[in-house]
Amino acid sequence: MHNFEFVKPGTVAEAAAALTGEEAQALGGGQTLLPTMKQRLAAPETLVSLNGIAEMKGVCSNDAGEICVGGGTPHAVVSRETASSYPALSKLAGMIGDPAVRNRGTIGGSLANNDPAACYPAGVLGSGATIVTNTREIAADDYFQGMFTTALEEGEILTEVRFPVPEKADWQKFLQPASRFSLVGVFVAKFADGVRVAVTGASEDGVFRWSEAEAALSADFSAGAIAGLSVPADGMISDLHGTGAYRASLVKTLTSRAVSGA
Amino acid sequence: MTSVTITVNGQSRSGDVEGRTLLSTFLRDQLTLTGTHVGCDTSQCGACVVHVDGEAVKACSVLAADVDGAEITTIEGMANADGSLGVIQQAFQDHHGLQCGFCTPGMVMSAAALLKENPKPTEAEVRHYLEGNICRCTGYHNIVKAIMAASGQDVAPPMAAE
Numbered sequence: 001m002h003n004f005e006f007v008k009p010g011t012v013a014e015a016a017a018a019l020t021g022e023e024a025q026a027l028g029g030g031q032t033l034l035p036t037m038k039q040r041l042a043a044p045e046t047l048v049s050l051n052g053i054a055e056m057k058g059v060c061s062n063d064a065g066e067i068c069v070g071g072g073t074p075h076a077v078v079s080r081e082t083a084s085s086y087p088a089l090s091k092l093a094g095m096i097g098d099p100a101v102r103n104r105g106t107i108g109g110s111l112a113n114n115d116p117a118a119c120y121p122a123g124v125l126g127s128g129a130t131i132v133t134n135t136r137e138i139a140a141d142d143y144f145q146g147m148f149t150t151a152l153e154e155g156e157i158l159t160e161v162r163f164p165v166p167e168k169a170d171w172q173k174f175l176q177p178a179s180r181f182s183l184v185g186v187f188v189a190k191f192a193d194g195v196r197v198a199v200t201g202a203s204e205d206g207v208f209r210w211s212e213a214e215a216a217l218s219a220d221f222s223a224g225a226i227a228g229l230s231v232p233a234d235g236m237i238s239d240l241h242g243t244g245a246y247r248a249s250l251v252k253t254l255t256s257r258a259v260s261g262a
Numbered sequence: 263m264t265s266v267t268i269t270v271n272g273q274s275r276s277g278d279v280e281g282r283t284l285l286s287t288f289l290r291d292q293l294t295l296t297g298t299h300v301g302c303d304t305s306q307c308g309a310c311v312v313h314v315d316g317e318a319v320k321a322c323s324v325l326a327a328d329v330d331g332a333e334i335t336t337i338e339g340m341a342n343a344d345g346s347l348g349v350i351q352q353a354f355q356d357h358h359g360l361q362c363g364f365c366t367p368g369m370v371m372s373a374a375a376l377l378k379e380n381p382k383p384t385e386a387e388v389r390h391y392l393e394g395n396i397c398r399c400t401g402y403h404n405i406v407k408a409i410m411a412a413s414g415q416d417v418a419p420p421m422a423a424e
Contacts, residue, residue, distance in 0.1 A: 003282045
C-alpha cells in the first residue's frame, strides 16, 4: 500500500482536528480499510487511528433503557457484553467475519463503511438505533443512504450507537462462505409500537426495510403472516454467488425464520 | 517514521516503522520473528494470527504503529521455557495436525485463543472457531483432534490416511 502519515489521538476532539487535514481518513479496526489500501483502492495521506480513544470503547446502558455501544468497540466485545441484554444483537456481532476479525473490527468502522452486505447495518436499521457522532445524532432511517454511502460528513466521527431494546428480535444470516459476509441477512425486531424488518446483502441500494413485511408482522407476529408476500427481484444484487431472484427468495425465507426464532 | 515499542513474548522490542508497516512485516522483517506466516495478506487465511493484549488478531491487517505499547504473543512464544514444545504444539505433532506446516502458526495461535476462553470445547466449537484459519493439506480433521487433545479431552488415535 502507499505510505501515509499515521496519527493516533487520545480524544474525539483531537481526532476531529486531525481529520480536517487534506486527504485524511479515520481508521477503525482496519479489517476492511487496510485490505482496501493494500489493493490501492484507497490511499489517504494521513490515517487517523481511532483505536486510542478510550471514550469510544465499551458497552453500557443509559437512562432511557437503550444499549450504548462506543463506536470503537470490537465485534467480539459487543457480542459478549450484549449476550443477556440484547441477544439478537449479540448473535449478529458474534457471526461477523471470524474470531480474529471480530477481535479487531469495530461497529463504527462497519457502519461508516456501509458495505451492502455488512451485518451491522441490518441490526442498526432493524433496531431503529440512533447514530451518535462528534457533532450530532442521526436516526438509523436517515443514516444509510445507499451502497457505501451514509449521512456522515467528511471528517465526522461515529462515536456511539444507541440501541432501543425490542420485546423480541432475531438475526438470520445466510453466509457467503468465502467472504464471511451475508449473502443475505435479515434482522427482525418487535417493539411495542410495531415490527421492523431490515435486510442486508440483497439490494443494490444497500440495507433496506421490508415495509410490507413490517405491516403484516405488526398486525400478526407469526411466520404465517408473511406467507402470502413476495419480494420483487428488481434491484437485487446479482452476482456469481446468487441471482437477484435467489436473493429475493432468501429475504422472505430468512424473515420467516427470524420471526420464528425471535 | 514512527518509533514503536512492543512487548513480544515477554521481551521489550523497539523499532522505527513507516505508517504503512504491518504488524506482520514488523515481526518478520525487523524483529526476525519469522514464525508468523503471511499466506494471503488479505486477512482471509489466518496464517498470521498472533495475540495482541491477549486477543487473537490477524497481524497482516493491523498496523505496527497502531499496537505501540501492546503485549504481543507469537508462535515463538508458545514453546516451553526450556525450548520443548508447548502443550498445543505437542498435540499438533502427536496427532499429525500439520503436513506442510504453513498454516500451523496461525492454527496454534487460534487454538490457544479458543482454549483460553473455552477450555473444554466440543468438536463442533473447535471447527467453528477455526473458520478464519485455512489449511489446504490436512482436511482439518487432525487439527481438530490435536486441539481436542490439547484441551485434555479424549480423541480417537491419529489416522494417517483420513
